[in-house]
Amino acid sequence: MASVEIAGLRKLYGDVVALSDINISIPSGSFFTLLGPSGCGKTTLLRTIAGFHNQNAGRISVDGHSIEGLPAHRRDVGMVFQDYAIFPHISVRENVAFGLKQRKISASEITKRVNDVLDVVQLGAFADRMPHELSGGQQQRVGLARAIVIRPKVLLMDEPLSNLDARLRVDLRAELRRIQRDLGITTVYVTHDQEEALAMSDTVCVMYEGVIQQAASPLDIYLRPVNKFVATFVGANNFLAINRSGSQLVLLSGGAKVLGSCVDATDIVCAIRPETILAKPGSVAPVGDEIAIPATLSNVSFVGREMEVIAVTDQGETLKSLARPDPEIIGLSQNSSVTLCVNRSDLAFFEAGDAGGCIG
């Protein structure tokens, strides 16, 4: 168990900036997730912590001690790999014992610790199998066991579930989280799956183009994204154009007045989560603190738990709504007119551009 501090970390590949001024503080025992699209630098950051890359600038400390200059094999951080990386030529038991042997631990202690950890990952019965006799999920359990049996200060996981099928992924992620909590081991987890990140983490750190966009609790990341990139990447979102009419800002579609006139940013968009939009048939006036956007129904798909409504506003903007199935809406024919209703408190505003900041 240990806290991890990363300060001013910078990594270049030639002229390409892979990581730019990374500052992170991970409390001891917490589950910290790096989330972002491929190529955002999350894996590079993880591998730099593991010592497989050398940073160009900045410092990584574990428990207050810098690990700069320590070669990868002496960093004492456990790692779980995306492709499992289970040694195919030795048995499950020998795989798990590999790190313990490097640490010159006595044979009896090794046997005991290997048996214990295999019980923790529920593979006790498979100790003497060869890796090719195991399924993907089982191999990844071996990968986890092998990484935690050395009792590392920090556990690193590089998209450990991405090679597994959907059902198994959900099962195993709960199990990973349970084991991590039981052991209280500080964990850095890399994923591009936002659902996984939100479900497992204490802190989610969203990265884009080598820069940390936001590091916060899953709830804050979802409800209070600090910029347009986070709002787009985590969860679905609709973006609506805003016009300046005199000193007043109004939505292009529907013409509702939004924000105060005090905002001086020139180019602003309005973000609305699909699940906050309610589609109503016909033309409906706004009630209370609502805004109403008249639109034409483009498509309704009923997917069981919910229905997805795609509608095009009179100004030509396309919006998506996710809501409880409403037989009346599902029964409408294409091009029927509908009204999209949203509470003002569910609107968010960002400066335009890929990573425009949050306003208001």
Place this chain on the structure above:
Amino acid sequence: MTSLLRRFDFWTVVTGAILAVLVLLLLFPIVRVLMLSFVDADTLDWTLGNYVELFTRNYYLKGLKNTLFVGVLGTLGACLLGIPLAFFTARFHLWGRAWISTLAILVLVAPPFIGAYAWIMMLGSNGFITNFFEGVGIDIPTVYGAHGIILVFTLKFFPFVFLMTQTALMAVNKSFEDAAENLGCTPWQRFVKITLPLVFPAISTGAIICFVLSIADFGTPAILGRGFRTLSTIAFAAYRSELGGLPTMAVTVSMVMIVISMLALLAQRRILSKRRYASSLTNLPVKVKLTGWRNAAVHIFCHGVVLIAMSPTLVVVYTSFLKTKGPVFVGGFGLESYGRILRTAPEAITNSFVFATAAVVLITMFSALISYVIVRRETAASGTIDFLMMVPYLIPGVVMAIGFVTTFRSGFMSGTSAVWLLIMLYFIRRLPYGVRSTTSSLRQIKPSLEEAAINLGAPPLRAFLKVTIPLILPGLIVGSLMGFITAINELSGTLILYDSGTITMPVSIYLAVLDGEFGLAAALSTVLLLCTGLCVYLVFRFTENRDSAFL
């Protein structure tokens, strides 16, 4: 301090050591040969005179013309046999397909000079086929001269074209051919317009290997030439006659040989660069069952080609069991030839095994390290090493050996013994076989396996020994066996470097053939074939794709 440590990590040191060895054993001798070719043998001044002499004197020009002539026609012959053979085995149901490719592989690995002298025993002035036709009153041309050399090259090198084209043909997406047929092509048009262009890269690679080997071949023209000189025999003769002085003409001829090989390779690369056909194997080709006379003709052709190509080997083995009295065959069978090699040439056998084994131990160690550096370390140095691994293919044995002599027998290294020179020569010339096989093995291994070992606390060397080596072992063994086969059969370089105490089996065979001691040569060749065959068998055991392991 820490940055210093980082700069001198294990693999950086290994990369440096590999580069040092390659510079010493590969670049030094070649640069030395290059420099000597610009030196006047008498005045020791810089001069272009050697090249002027080479390109003006008829003796050398004729040699150059001869080399290109037999090289081009030998390659053409190899293609004419190899391409149809590949097409037939890849596309038709053929009885004994595994047998055909096994024979082709045996032809490929058999000592190169055995073919030449076995053909003398068949078609030489006193060959049994010549004698047979003479007996019935027909005068057939003997095997000596250009046509004989072309015949031997064709039959010796066609397996390269055959095996490479076959592999490519089996990977051509059948949908291409189906589409061509659907658009109205007859089977023949389809073959010429679609299939052949698609496998052209493989054919040209096989052909270029044939050409480079033909240019470099020394044993065949030396045994069959009879006044028909090629550059390799001219270089060897020049080296012999310049003994004592500076071998300037020998190295100048050598440089021309290197340039020809390099130009051929560059031309092929240039042609290939425009033809890259990525193929997804969604629709594998199917084999057609032929009937009637077509079926018979295809079978006769395929089995005929490999049997004729194998016939020198069979003749050699047969001859080794003939009863002899001195150099004369006296009729009947006997083991006298084997008795004679034990009496007269036991050291040739032990030398061959000792030198080849020593070289292979080095090849194995270096292959493992070099392939790791090439595959896992993407630095300028690893790219350079990767490139340098192609060079030994292009340098004829005669040239490499002359480079060794002029580098290591002069100046402060003049004391280097013939034993070490031979081992180093075999090592550097056959290293690429080991590296290539090991490299392709290592490319199949995910890098995360080594990273996992390091992450668990194993230092780089231990991670390499405990995880990487066990996983690439099959490739390493196959590469080492290939290195052994080619090292123990080396003739041209050895002829230049050997002395009284370091004679090897190929040299003994060569000398015996020149002396007309065919029984002795046959017995030694059989010993050589036996251990080559054993290695081939072991390669089969350790490899999944038998055909491509030998290319």
